[in-house]
Amino acid sequence: MTKDYVVGIDIGGQSAKIGIVNRKGEILAQKSISTKMSDSEEFILLLCNTIRELSKAFGLENINGVGVGAPSSNYYTGDMVNATNVEWGRGKTVHIAAEISKKLDGLKVTVTNDANAAALGEKMYGVAKQIDNYIYITLGTGVGSGIVIDGKLLYGSDGFAGELGHTCAIKGGRDCGCGRKGCLETYVSASGVARTAKEMISNSGSTSLLSSVYQMKNEITSKDVYDAAEQGDLLALEIFKYTGRVMGEKFADFIPFSAPEAIILFGGLSKAHKYFMADLLKAMNENVVFLWKDKVKVLLSSLKESDAAILGASALAW
């Protein structure tokens, strides 16, 4: 018989969110910890201590299992393999499922790609409830993806299926953390938007609100671009339009693979949708083969960002 609670964990480049979830999919307690440390053992110790602390009120003996969504993570092996956006995961294989389980008295730990976890959460509680074929794109520090076919996550032969952030958007384009050039992730993630901003500021002769911000801070983030767009800054608006076009052109290439009913966007950058969606749809429909012209919806996640991944990850633990 399964027990009453599960733990759902969402590991990202900046932080990890941990939640205790009941059978109804309600997050009863949650906490966030930093992932900005170089030692994976240190992180896992902090994580397991946090789980113990959160579980106290429920009793660790009443926890059915732990589900983890983490970048570059493998459902079959329980490993996190060279997660380029996580400091302690870069360039190495972390046996994350086994390590957590060991520190939590052998509790069953199931791991998947963070985007897969969010895609699952969206299916159970979000905008994908009635959709059985979709491509889920997470626009965070990097770009992740989870592909759902006939209502089920696609894992592929090795558990790594759905790494669309590392398909080529611009041949010979920007250097990516994965060692390649031109990956989609280098253009349409939060960091990709910041890179576009820097490029466009240096290429643009005229001054703008955004270029002043850059001059002042000597740095620029996707949040700065968003704030400038909110002020009507033309350069900031052009940055989002460009981001939308790159997404649309690449989505046009994903569609003939799995013929999804929808592509669903999730993550920080998707909040700027009003600034890139029109260009995304235009580029997607101009570039996709006629079979799917004007037929595939692009939807926004209806879940709170932290909740989707925690809930999706927790679903693995039942």
Added chain:
Amino acid sequence: MTKDYVVGIDIGGQSAKIGIVNRKGEILAQKSISTKMSDSEEFILLLCNTIRELSKAFGLENINGVGVGAPSSNYYTGDMVNATNVEWGRGKTVHIAAEISKKLDGLKVTVTNDANAAALGEKMYGVAKQIDNYIYITLGTGVGSGIVIDGKLLYGSDGFAGELGHTCAIKGGRDCGCGRKGCLETYVSASGVARTAKEMISNSGSTSLLSSVYQMKNEITSKDVYDAAEQGDLLALEIFKYTGRVMGEKFADFIPFSAPEAIILFGGLSKAHKYFMADLLKAMNENVVFLWKDKVKVLLSSLKESDAAILGASALAW
């Protein structure tokens, strides 16, 4: 109770092959008819007459059903939608399943993409017997694909999944019959190789065996390129090397989607594998994200070309 025989049909740009298949997957009788006519009704009449003729020895009443593999065809609707490489299918929707069934006393007719049919045939009788996750690429007049996930064909939300021939290989590249530019099909099909040959001959200052052939015939086919390569013609060899590179670069982009164990090549052009395989593998492994570097096999179909599609199509009819 199912009856003893099925009909398997493979429709291509040049011809359609029709076979009567028994439960063991043996093709007991088969015939080929031309598809080079502009009227779909004329084709379907010829097809159905041929089926009746072939079935005579077995009795039409002993035929369990008809399976059809045809380009741009839809498993869910039974329609063939703008099959750009088939004269009578271009620019229109042909209700191929319904039309055949009507002319064959209501026999059940199931249709799928020709590449899907061949992929199924390979799974049952060919090199994919033991492989559950693969991408099947047919290199014929055009480029088709069938994607197998956990042993099953991927149809997607609308039945059209797996149209990888119409993903973009070269941005802004060659005009494709589908109305777009740069489709994979315009480079790595038989006609794509012929186009590469024409381009390279005009760009190359020096003469070669192949350029002489072109001058003489004022036309060139992939067969001419193959024959010249067999004679050691350097230009012909370079054409295949280029074809391999285009394939490899694009395959590198397919792999992160479904994490296949193998990509399987089928169709006329795959017979030239010795001239393009090394460059294909090099480009694929150089361009794929590290998770799959040197991990995905590229295999050749082990079935006779006509048999794979007939057998795969026939499998639909049981």
